[in-house]
Amino acid sequence: MKTLAKSLSTDEFEGLFQRVCNWGVWGDDDARGTLNYIRPDSVRKAAALVRSGRTISMAVPMNKVAGPDNPHPVAHYMVQAFDVDSALGEPGFSLDYIAGEIHGDCHTHVDALCHVAYKGKLYNGKPASYVTTRGPQVQDITAYAHGIAGRGVLLDIPRLRGVKWLEPGEAVTAEELEQCEQAQGVRMEEGDILVFRTGHHRRRLELGPWNNGYDGEGKAGLHATAIPLLHERKVAAFFPDGDGEAVPSNVDGVAYPIHALQIAAMGMVCADSLNLEDIAAACAEERRWEFFVMAAPLRLTGGTGSYFNPIAIL
Amino acid sequence: MKTLAKSLSTDEFEGLFQRVCNWGVWGDDDARGTLNYIRPDSVRKAAALVRSGRTISMAVPMNKVAGPDNPHPVAHYMVQAFDVDSALGEPGFSLDYIAGEIHGDCHTHVDALCHVAYKGKLYNGKPASYVTTRGPQVQDITAYAHGIAGRGVLLDIPRLRGVKWLEPGEAVTAEELEQCEQAQGVRMEEGDILVFRTGHHRRRLELGPWNNGYDGEGKAGLHATAIPLLHERKVAAFFPDGDGEAVPSNVDGVAYPIHALQIAAMGMVCADSLNLEDIAAACAEERRWEFFVMAAPLRLTGGTGSYFNPIAIL
Amino acid sequence: MKTLAKSLSTDEFEGLFQRVCNWGVWGDDDARGTLNYIRPDSVRKAAALVRSGRTISMAVPMNKVAGPDNPHPVAHYMVQAFDVDSALGEPGFSLDYIAGEIHGDCHTHVDALCHVAYKGKLYNGKPASYVTTRGPQVQDITAYAHGIAGRGVLLDIPRLRGVKWLEPGEAVTAEELEQCEQAQGVRMEEGDILVFRTGHHRRRLELGPWNNGYDGEGKAGLHATAIPLLHERKVAAFFPDGDGEAVPSNVDGVAYPIHALQIAAMGMVCADSLNLEDIAAACAEERRWEFFVMAAPLRLTGGTGSYFNPIAIL
C-alpha cells in the first residue's frame, strides 16, 4: 500500500507553510513553540492517565557502530577502570567518556527549534544567521529545559495496515491518521504528544540498517498534507520512530518538507529516531493508545538538539 | 554548625558496610539494586502526587568552561550552521557535537552501579575486574533504561538550619535527616527518591566554583552513619546537589565512604551534582516537600553513568 | 628593557599591511604563500648544514591539564589496554584516542593560511566567507602537506638581552632582530625559517602557566614594525615560542597585528607555541644559530592548522 497522494508543487507547499505558520502566536521572542500548548493543567491530566505504573523507554540504544545509517558513530571510551588504584584509596571509581553528533539516525534525540531554517528563516521569522559557529543565539534546546511532559497518543500505522512496517518512501496522509485514531479509539487533542509509528526501528531490527537518505533507499513518514491536521489539533510534540519524513519527499524541490513545516513554520517539538516497539506492544496488550510521556533534553546551552530517553508510563 | 559526629574507624566502617549490604537480596545477577524498591504501584502512587502540573528541572546547565571543579569541560561545537546550503536544497539544518566525561562535578549525571568498587568488589560482590577498558560487563547504566520514576522527597538541610548552604566539610547525620523530615512533615518511605539539598549549587552560584576535592576546600554531604537510615527506610534513589560525600570524609582511610556504602554495598541509584534551587523554592512556596520525579539516563550500553536532566512535577 | 617603540595608529598599520602584502605574487589561487620561497634547492642547501646529526624537538608536550593558558585541554583516553584479550588471540594491542582544538597555547601547532582574516579577507584577497562550518574552501593546512623543510635561523632575544625571558607585553623591533643577527653571526635569508625565541616557554616552566591573553597578563612578541624586515628578507616561515604577538598589541584597534600581517597579508607559514629551550641550549653550546629544520603538519583536509612536532637537526 504505497501512498496514492500526489506530489505537491512548490507553490502548494508555500500555501501549506503559511497555513500552519505559528510565527508571532506566542510573541516574537518565543522559543518554545507548540510546547506552549502544554500547560500545567495538561501535565496534571496526563499524569492522571497512569494506571499500572509500568515505565517503558522509547529510545534506541545509542549506536557506536558505523553503518549505512550511522556515518558518525558515537565514540565511547573508558576514562578509568579498576585496573588503577583510586588516587585517595578506597573506594575506586570507573569513568567513561562519550563524544558524538547530536543529530543522527541512530540515537534518539530531540531537535531544538534552531535546528531548521526554511528560506533563511528559523521559527518565528528569526534570521538563520542567528546560528553561527558559536552556536545559536535563539531557540536552543534549553527552551525545553523543564521537560516535555504530557499525554502521549500512539498512532500505530503498521498495525492499522496489518503490516510489520511501512516501506521506505511510503507517506501517511491526514486521512490515514484519522482512520488510525478511529481504529484505536483515541484522538489527538491540544497539548498532546503524537507518538507516530511507521515501524522504522522494527524494520531495522529485522532487516539490518539501511541508508535511508536520498542517496539510499529512503524512509517512510508523513505526507506533507498531513501537517495541517496536527496544526488544527494543536499537537504539542511529535515523537516518530523515523524522523517523520518520507524520503523521497512528496514536495517538488523540498527535500525535507516535514521538518520545514513542523519546526520552521509551527515551532513544533520534534524528536527523532525513537524505538516504539515496546510501547506499541504494551498499548496493543492493554488495548489503549494513550499514556503519560515524560522526556527531558539535557540542559545544553547552545544545543541544536539533545540526546534523550523519552519514557512512557502506562 | 559543623557536624559534631566523630570520625569512624575503618573497623566501624566495615560494620556499617555489612549492615547496609544488599548483596544477593535481589538475586546474584541483579543490576538494578535499590531500583527494585520501585514497583509499578509506587510509580502509580507517585504520579498521583501531581497537583499543579508544574515541571521543574533539577539539572545544572552543562558546563563548558574549565574551572576548579571542572578540569575536563564538555566540548561542544557546531557541526553545521546555516552558512552552508543544505546538500539537498530546502530546508537547511544546523547540527552540533558534544564530547565529555560522564562523571564530573559540573554536569548533572547518574551513576551506574559499576561506577564504584570497594576492596575489589562491585555491588553484589561482582569482581571489579569485570570493568575493563572495553567497559563494564555488568551493571552498566542501561540497568536504568526504563527510567527512574517515583516519589521524590526533598530534605532541605540549609532550610532546616536557617543558613544559605552548608559549608565544605560539614556532614549531615541520621538525626538531622529525621529532624528535617519532621520539620517538613514528610517521611522517606520504601521506593522513594531522596532529594538531598546541602546548598552546594547555591554556594557555587553565589561564591563561584571551588575545588571541592581533597586537594581543595572539600564539600558538604552525609555523615557515613546516616546511611543505615536510608537502608532501613528502603530509599530507592539518592539525588543530591553535591555528590552526597562530605570531604574530608568522616571515615579513617576511606576517602568516599558514601559512594562505597550506597553504590557498592546497597546498590543504590545515585545521581550527582543536581541543581535543587528551583525545586527547593517551589516546595517552600507550596509548603510540601514531596513530588513526582521522572528521570531517565541515556540508553548508553557500557555506560558507567549518564548525563541526565531529572524533572520534578508538582 | 620594555620596548620603547611607540604604538602605531590604524592608518600606519594599514600602510604596513600594504607594504608587506603578497597578494597575487604567486598567482591568485596560491595557497602556499611564503612557502614558495623554499625551493628544492633551499632544502638541499639546508640539509647540507647537518653536522653532528643531533635531532632536537621544538615542540612542547601536548597539555592535557586545564589551566589559565589552556582552557580547552586535549582529551586523551585509552581505547583498549591489555586488561582485555585481543579478539583474535596473540598478540594484544593497546589503543588510545585523542580529541582537542588544534589552536591553543599549550600544544605546538602550525596555522593554515585560512586561520586568519583581516577586514573580511584571507590571504590573497579571498573572502573570509570561504571558511564555513563545513571548513575552509581554500588555504587549508594541506597546502603544507609535503612538509616545511629548510634552514632554521634562531634569533634568541633573551640571550641578546642577557635575561631569562622577555616579560609579557615586551615587543621586539626590527633593530633588535638585526642586533641579534649580528651578535650571533647569522642572517635571515630568502626561504629561511625564523625560529624566534622570547623565552615564553622557559617562563612557563619556571613560573607556571599564566593567562597570556587580553584578559590576563599578556605575552612578549614582535613589534608590528618588525614585519617589513621579514618581508624584505623573504623569510619563509616563523616558528616562535609564544605566537609572535606582543599582548597588549602595539597597534591601535588591532588586537593581533602580527597574525594579520604575517598570515593575511604575507601568506607566511606561521607556527605557534614552540619549545625552544633545547635548541637554544644546543645552539649556544655549538655556537652556531643555523640548522636544518624539518616539520610536517598532518594531512588533515580542511584543517585550519595542525598539531606538529618540528625537529631541528644540527
Add this chain to the structure above:
Amino acid sequence: MKTLAKSLSTDEFEGLFQRVCNWGVWGDDDARGTLNYIRPDSVRKAAALVRSGRTISMAVPMNKVAGPDNPHPVAHYMVQAFDVDSALGEPGFSLDYIAGEIHGDCHTHVDALCHVAYKGKLYNGKPASYVTTRGPQVQDITAYAHGIAGRGVLLDIPRLRGVKWLEPGEAVTAEELEQCEQAQGVRMEEGDILVFRTGHHRRRLELGPWNNGYDGEGKAGLHATAIPLLHERKVAAFFPDGDGEAVPSNVDGVAYPIHALQIAAMGMVCADSLNLEDIAAACAEERRWEFFVMAAPLRLTGGTGSYFNPIAIL
C-alpha cells in the same frame, strides 16, 4: 603469485621470537628499541643523500568517512569560522577541532612500543599490566619525541613482481626482499628505515576501501620468516603501506605475528598505513631507492602511538 612459503607452527614462531629478541640489548629500561641503531652519525649520512631537495609526504590524507576499513572515522569540526566577530576586533580567526583513535587503517601513524604485548609481555619483558586505563607507564610514544630521521630504503615489491599491487593474503619472504634489494641496487643497513611497499594504498585508490581484517578479505604483508633478515641487518624502522601483516597470518595461532616480532620482540619503530605512491613514482623516476626520511610523532605523553606525516627528501 601467492606466497608459497608454508605456515609456521606456534613452536617455530617461538623460535623466531627468541631469535630476533632484543630484550636487554640496550638496557632493561630502554624504550627506544631499534631507534638506538640510529646514531647522530647515521642522521648526518642520511641527510647527505639529499640531492634535488624535493620533499614528498608519505602519509594518506586523514580519513573522516566511515568505511569497511575505517569503522571509527576521525571527527573534525570547525570551532569558529568568520561568521562571528573576533572577540577583540581585527583580525578574526578560524579554529577547528579533531577527535579520533590514533591507530586505524585510514590515517598514517606510528606505534609506540607499548602498543603490543605478546604473552603478557611488552618489549624488554615489561609486564603488559604496565598499560592501564591511565595509559602506559613505559614505552609511550614520547620515546621518539626527537624524531625518526635516517636513510629510507624503499623496497617496492609490486614493481619487482610487475604488478600494480599485492593481493590480500600474499606474504613477502626474506628471499623476495633480497631479490628486491638486488633489482633496485640498494641494501638495508644498520639504522635504515625500511619503506615497504605492497601497493595497499594504490589498491584502495583504484578499487575502493575493503575490510582488510580477519572478518574481511585480509591484506598483503611480510611473511613471519622475513623478520630475521630485518634483525640481522639492524633495520631501525619499518614504514609499510599496509601495516606489515599478511592477513590471514602465516603462523598458527598468532593473528598478527609481524607486530609481535617487530614490536614486542625487537622493539622496532613501526609505522602504519603509509601512502607510498608518490615516493615510489619518484624513486622509479630518479632510479634510486634511498632517500632521507624525516618523521616526528606528536609529543603526546602516554600515547600508544601518534598520527604523523613522514616526509621523504630526495
